[in-house]
Structure formats: C-alpha cells, structure tokens
Amino acid sequence: MKDQPFYIKGAYFLLFIGLIVAALMAGRPLLVPLVAAMLFAFLMLPITQKVESWNMPTWLASFAGVISLLLIGIGLCFFLSWQIMSFAEDMPAMQQAIDEKTKAVNKYIVSHYGISRREQSQWVQQKMDQAMNEGAGSLMKVFSTTGGVIATLVLIPIFMFFMLLYRQKFKLYLEMANPSQHDQLVEIFRKISGISQKYIRGMFFEIAILTVLSSIGFMLLGLKYSILLALIVAVLNIVPYVGVLVGSLVPVAIALVTKDSGMYALGALGVCIFVQFLDNNFIAPKVVGSSVNLNPFASIIVLLVGALVWELPGMILSMPIAGMFKVVCDNVPPLKSLGFMMGEDETLKHPFKLSVRKRKKAVAE
Helix, strand or coil: CCCCCHHHHHHHHHHHHHHHHHHHHHCHHHHHHHHHHHHHHHHHHHHHHHHHCCCCCHHHHHHHHHHHHHHHHHHHHHHHHHHHHHHHHCHHHHHHHHHHHHHHHHHHHHHHHCCCHHHHHHHHHHHHHHHHHHHHHHHHHHHHHHHHHHHHHHHHHHHHHHHHHCHHHHHHHHHHHCHHHHHHHHHHHHHHHHHHHHHHHHHHHHHHHHHHHHHHHHHHHCCCCHHHHHHHHHHHCCCCCHHHHHHHHHHHHHHHHHCCCCHHHHHHHHHHHHHHHHHHHHHHHHHCCCCCCECHHHHHHHHHHHHHHHHHHHHHHHHHHHHHHHHHHHHCHHHHHHHHHHECCHHHHCCCCCCHHHHHHHHHC
16 A cells, blocks of 8 residues: 555644643543652652562552651651741741831832832732732632642552552563563563652652752851741752742742842842752762753653643653653664654763764764
C-alpha cells in the first residue's frame, strides 16, 4: 500500500497528542495521586525491602514504608504550624507597619503626582469592591480546590501501600504480558525506580540545604521569621524557573514591611540570588545530580505542558515524569532519537574545553 502524505501523518500525530492531553486532563483526579504515590513508593522501597529482610510479612513491610513517609509529613506539618503561629502572633505589629508604609506611600504620591488621598482611597475602595464581587466565585473555587487536595492526600498513601504490596505481582504481570522482552522491561523499571529514588531523595536534601543557607542570610539581615521565609523559598524552588521568582518575592515583601530602609529588601533579594547561584552551580549538581538528565529546552517545554495539563501538581511532577519517559526512550530503539533530543549534550556543556575532533567524536558516539 502506498505511503500516506506527510500532512495526513502529521494530522494523525496531532490528533493522537490531542487525545493524550485530553485524557490526562480528564483523568487528573486519579492520575495525580497515582503518579505521586508511585514516586513515593520508589522512594520508600529500600525501607520496605529492609523490613522484609527481617522476615516480616510483605504487608507489614509495605505498611512500614507508608508510615515512614507519613511521619516525615507530620513532622513537617508540626514545624510549619509552629512557624506560622509565631508569624500570626506578630500580625498586629505587621498591620501597624503596613499602615505606616501606606501613609508614607500616600504622601509620596500626593507630593510627586498631585493625586489627593481622597482620590487614592476611592481607587483602593473601587478595587476592593471589585474584588469582593469576584470573591464569591473565587471562594467556591478555593473550597473545591481544597477538597481536591485533601482527596489527593488521602489517596496517595493508599495507592502507595498497594503498589509496595503488589510489586512482585507487577513483575509477574510483565513476564506474562511479554515473555520475550521480560528482562528488558524489568531493567527499564529498575532504572526508573533508581531515577525516582535519586531525584526525590536529592530534592529533599536540596530543600534542607537551601533552607539552612537562606535562613542564615535572612538572620544576618535581621529579618523576622527567617526560618519560615527560608523554607518558603526552598520549597518553591521545587517548581523550576517559576518557583525561584515567586519565592524571592516573599522575603523581599517582608523586608519592605518590617524594615525602615529599602536596603534590607535589596539584601533579601541578594540572599535569594546568591543562594540560587550556589544551588544551580554546586548544590543541585552534587545532591540531585543528573538524575533527570533533561536539557533546558526540554525542561521548559515539559514544565509548560505539566502546568497546562495538571496546573501546579503538573509543574511539580513534570520533571520526574519526563525523566522516566526519557529512560523508556533510551531503552526502546524506535524512541532513542527522541531520548537523544530530550537529553543533555555533553558537547554543549563545556564547548570551549572540547576540541573540534573531540566534539565530532562525542557527537558520533
């Protein structure tokens, strides 16, 4: 049969991609907790295997892995609650500082732009009324989102327990489904498990290191709530590119409100920039390493697609999912070219250190 024209093949390809995106968006309530549970199951797999080596039943070992993760989560929640409570105790003083800053801004606008305080108050009141009118829909959206988050958090440990409990059955299923390529499929899943463990474990260590470094910088500036601010910056750093920008705005805003000079805000921004420089050049390469091994262009596309499909959870989960997909591409011959396009090019990392001959040799390999 004669090959179809390229535009017909292109139309089929675009239709296929559109159907996948639609399925991912429609299946978000199920797929987000399922993928998160899979990642955490890979992370807690060593604990489960260790408990099993003590001649414990599989269900107890799987339960131990889930409990270990829950204990870590509960500890983080208690720490955040303690920090937020101390922040709430200072809210009256914060409100007074905000009022003083607002008066200073009003004075500046009156003296430089001739806009009276009454006109400024009317503009602010107009914006507040507009926000109140739109608030009902936003409030309902917040409640529905909160309900979805709670449902996701409940499903993750349940899915994780059954994944750990039936992991041997998954291996047997692969052998029954495709006996001729069973070893190759097991090797792919082994590599995916290793990537997931390395990425998530490295991410937690990276958050801890960034929290310590940022809190030291904020303490030297004399900022209040330095540990809470540092933790916010470190956690938002999980979201590539976007999280760094958003996280830097929080300590800068606190510095503007609580300090008399704008130099403290510049200092807070400088701390965020310096810590991010250390993270990009020293911390992340050593702690997280090249576990995902995506080039920047592929990372940006993956991040945008994740945000389009699953919004914030998609932005967080997109990188490890892309790393898993790249492992599949690298081990399936028809997809190796796609894996090559997604991966980092050693010849581009240090272009001035490679001679032309070595560069050609690296590309050929």
